[in-house]
Amino acid sequence: MRSLLGHYLIGLLTVLAVAIILSGAALAVDGDEMFADPAREARARDVGRQLRCLVCQNQSIFDSNSGLAKDLRVLVRTRMSEGDSDTEILAYIADRYGDYVLLQPRFSIRNAVLWAAPLLALLLGLALMVLYLKSRRSGRTDVALTESERETARKLLQEGRS
Incomplete structure (x- = not known):
């Protein structure tokens, strides 16, 4: 109580x-x-x-x-x-x-950078992301295995299963 x-x-x-x-x-x-x-x-x-x-x-x-x-x-x-x-x-x-x-400032040349900064940051981030993804894609190349390398890989896989 x-x-x-x-x-x-x-x-x-x-x-x-x-x-x-x-x-x-x-x-x-x-x-x-x-x-x-x-x-x-x-x-x-x-x-x-x-x-x-x-x-x-x-x-x-x-x-x-x-x-x-x-x-x-x-x-x-x-x-x-x-x-x-x-x-x-x-x-x-x-x-x-x-x-x-002013709680909602008006647009002027003096504060144009403040109004544009979020858009510029977004565009810069997108550009950096595209460059990063392109660099990852261009760094990969497919290499064909020789017949002896394939045979070695098969043996390793079979040993791992047993």
Whole structure:
């Protein structure tokens, strides 16, 4: 009975710990920075989920509690209030903070190598594999056995069976 109670307590504490950890993102947005209109708020969140928190690295600004993320959320809403489109807002923030702020970076000459690197690595790997397979194939040559070599092989095989 006592061990069963212990298992339930451990399970309850685990569930509470997970709930506390996952609720951190829910507290990221303050009520005072939200739009009253649900459609505008949804649009602000869509734009904000495309922007990286520069402090937290791989979180969007709507999943982060950092001060910079809050400033960027306010900036998104300010630009929306000024009538900017989603593309204009993203371009404005990227021009100000660099392409790294975009969770899906845009293609440019500066980052073309990063976009092409996986394809180049795949092509290089395929080329090396083809060269390796060709070198293995060209190294093999079939040699015909003489009659005396065949007879010796037959004798060896028969001795191995008996």
